[in-house]
Amino acid sequence: MNAERKARRFQVICGLVVFFSVLFCKINTDSGFCSLWDIFYMIRDGMLRDGNWGVRLHWMVAFAGLLANSLYFIRSIWLMSGRKIGFFEVLPGVGLILYVMSAGFALQPYAFVGIMVLIFDYMGARWIEEREAINKAYEEQKARELAEKEEIKRVRHFPGKYPEEFFQMIRKNAVYGKKGQMILSAGCILISAFMYIMLTMYGLISQVHGEEDFALGFGLARIFRQTGLLMGLCSILMMTMIISHYIKDQKKSNRLLVILGMRSRTVYLMFGIVFAANVILSGIAGTVIGGAAAYLVRDIWQSGLTNNGVAVELASVISGKTIGMGILGYLVIVLLSLGFNQENVLNLARSMNMNAEVQKEKRGKKHALLLAFFGTLLWLISIRIYWSRSWAETMFIHILTVLGLYLLLVGGISMYLSRLEHRKDKYYRSLLAKRPLYYRYNKSTWNLFYLSVIHLFILAVFAIQLTGGLLHQNIARLYPYDIVCTAYDADMQELGEIAKEHDAKVQVYPMLRITSIYGSDAPNIQWGGVRPIQWPQGQHIAVSESTYRALKEAQGKTPMKLNLTGDEIHVVYQQDLSAKAHTIDWDTNRIHKMLRIGQPMMNYVTADYEKVFPERKIKSEELDSLTGVFHEGMEDNLVVFNDVYFEKEYERISDYNRKQWSQREAADADDWNHYTYTHTANMTEGPTQLLCIDVPEKEYAGMLKDMDYLVEKHAFDSAWDSAILPFYGKQQMIVDTGAEIFFRKLVYLFIVVLLSIMGLFQYYVKFESEAGELKWQNQFLKKLGLREKERKAVLTGQMKIFAVLPLIIGTCGGILFGGLSVKARLYDAAALRSFLLTGAVVYLIYIGIWIIWYLWIKKLIWRQAEWEK
Secondary structure, eight states: OOHHHHHHHHHHHHHHHHHHGGGGSOEEETTEEEOHHHHHHHHHTTGGGSOOHHHHHHHHHHHHHHHHHHHHHHHHHHHHTTOOOGGGGGHHHHHHHHHHHHHHHSOOHHHHHHHHHHHHHHHHHHHHHHHHHHHHHHHHHHHHHHHHHHHHHHHHOOOSOOOHHHHHHHHHHHHHTHHHHHHHHHHHHHHHHHHHHHHHHHHHHHHHOSSOBTTTTBTHHHHHHHHHHHHHHHHHHHHHHHHHHHHHHHHHHHHHHHHTTOOHHHHHHHHHHHHHHHHHHHHHHHHHHHHHHHHHHHHHHHHHHHHTTOOOOOOOSOOHHHHHHHHHHHHHHHHHHHHHTHHHHHGGGTOOOTTTTOOOOOOOOTTHHHHHHHHHHHHHHHHHHHHSGGGTTOGGGHHHHHHHHHHHHHHHHHHHHHHHHTSHHHHHHTTTTTHHHHHTHHHHHHHHHHHHHHHHHIIIIIHHHHHHHHSOOOGGGGOOSSEEEEEOGGGHHHHHHHHHHTTOEEEEEEOEEEEESOOOSSOOOOOSSSOOOOSSOOEEEEEEHHHHHHHHHHTTOOOOOOOOOTTOEEEEEOOOTTSOOOOSOOSTTSSSEEEEESSOOSSOOGGGHHHHSOEEOEEEEEEOOSSOOOGGGTSSOEEEEOHHHHHHHHHHHHHHHHHHHHHHHHOOHHHHHHGGGTSSSOSSOOOOEEEEEEOOHHHHHHHHHHTTHHHHHTGGGGSSOTTOOSEEEHHHHHHHHHHHHHHHHHHHHHHHHHHHHHHHHHHHHHHHHHHHHHHHHHHHHHHHTOOHHHHHHHHHHHHHHHHHHHHHHHHHHHHHHHHHHHHHHTOOHHHHHHHHHHHHHHHHHHHHHHHHHHHHHHHHHHHHHHOOO
16 A cells, blocks of 8 residues: 555545534534534524624634535545545645634634644645655665764874874964954953953942942942943954954965865864964953053052042952952953854854855845935934933933934935946946945945944944043032931931031021932833832932022022922932933933922832822923032932922921821831831831031041931931932042042943944954955056056045045034033033033044044055055
8 A cells, every 4th residue: 555545545534534523513603502403403493594794704604614624524535436636635725714714703612623633634644645755765864974974984083193293383374364363362452451450440449439239239330230231242242353353364264274174173173272372361461461550540549549638548459359250251251252253163164165255245226215214214313312301311212323324324325326327427437436335235334334333332422421521520519518418307406416516517408308200210121011119219309499599509609590380390410520411200201200209109009100209390400519419410419399389398298207206216117118008108208307517627527427326217218229328428428429430431431442443443354355356456457557646546445435434424423412412411611611622632532543543554455455475
């Protein structure tokens, strides 16, 4: 019995099974589940003649599966008569459609049975028909694999060790490819050195920083965590590029050895030895260089602390922990970068084509105008979002900018080349200069896009952050008082006695705690379909217009004319000039400012969040320090209300605190944390007195020590955020802010340097990829009789666009988004002038570096084009 006859018998059985299965299944009707015989009686009674087309349609769909059953029965009779299957070949597809209609639209359970039998019928028949062929092919494949394994084993058999000459060849090969080795070494040394410097500086700065918790993101950890991902990503991207170029360079030199039959294992061993030696030696050199640089920075900073009267002895920059962490971080970056080049590594032993890198690329001409339009639209959207102060300096907005830039380049270049082709005079004159765009359109467009993105991020994002950090600031002036304290009415008597004992001058202002619904600039990932209770909630200080004017006048400053009405607010962002623009509430769209007078809520009905956190209208904003810069400007900013509104709320909160005070003093931590689960407010709603204290220098430490009892007494107020303290000392805050500014400068300088190296390296790689073609062009043009000057112009002009166009895009984008960032930071006239001057210097240095690099590449182009081997 052959396979076809077996398959037909199998199909006969399956057809009969699926047909008779309906006799044992129930059919879903309006009257419930009925048997087939019940259906016949219902049809006899004329239920389909009631004129209800919905019911009729339901029955028609329900019977679609029965039609499929009937077709399978007819197929079985057809095959039993000895005929070929013929047009019944399409029955599985038709049956599946009919069964799905019955199962999906009429919810017929018998249709599910039909689907299962249909799949079994189709797969089983195919398997029976093809089983013998499959088994035969499997045996043949198995025999071929066995033969190949034996051949590979014979070819790769290598008894003994590699001779000394093999390692001599590796050394000579490494020396011959010293250009690629030097680039790899430079990248590894840079990563290793910067990794060590970053970790050392973070350790030193966190030593003197007051509030530091890496797990919760307090203190410098907030900056380190925010920028650490960027630093790691930039490092991995740079090393991935460098290793990719290095592997491709090695592939060219090893290609002849592979063609001559060198074992793949030997090729990988040669690569691994040289690469590992380079990475290890460069890592050691980078660690030494990083340690020396960290020592110099520590020495300079130690002198600065000593001269400012801060009695802190910084730890040594050399420690086993720092060295171990630095080496571990360096190796992780290198190994990840190598992993991203896995395909390139595997291709080392597969490269047999001597012309593998020479490929002509087609240019897509369709939809160019549409792509350019959507690219422009995305740019306009990102600019409009950036224009809103609440969204300024938000990194992920630049996803739109980058995508828009890509569409603009693809569409714009295609349109430009198409238009050029229609103007033959200009086309022929610029043909050689535009050769990379015509011949390697995709790679050239990608290079232009990549370099433009690097310029854009440097000049529009990180240069702005770096410039802010470079601004000269008198940090001591950011803290007009020696001690700033927020207290309850019940604390005032004891604090008065402490102040009197230490001969302190105290200015007392009424205040309220005001809380935003979300107080972090980190993207909120707590959403899961229902609005959650978000953490952290931002805690700030509410004062009246009168208090605002008094705080301004106390420092000899002119207050703004606010003229607030109703519940309008004026916000004073208390942050230094290096911090990015902040908003008072970071919730969702950041347009609506949801603020409640009182402390954070551990629990509330999120569906009614607008009642708990009513929306406030910001009438005006400014950047200043009236009490001090705390928490990098994220919290303890001043929110100003008009006097009438503030007095009403002040009386309400003060009365509430007095009534609840005895309950608060008797409560434990569990009582405090669970209070909002049974009440619509906290047990108390925060301090109501703002104390600005000046104390003689000799009494400063003693007064701080005497005020320490407040930390334990009001521990409940730190339950939501341990960084919120009842008082802050000026000296520690000066050290903290100085450390934050210094670390911010260091981090963004590192990112700018890495991105700059990535851009410079990519431009060099583009030149290397075109070097052979440029040399051939030079010889061709020389034979045509072109003079040296003309040949130089033609050859260097082909690389000019890759330097000039991305730099123009990055500079224009940098000025645009940088201007919006400066607008959002609310600088005064003096700070704005300083920022513009410093920013101009940073821009000129960066552009100057690129001009020098371009001129050097320009000389290199001509030198290689004229070089005769």
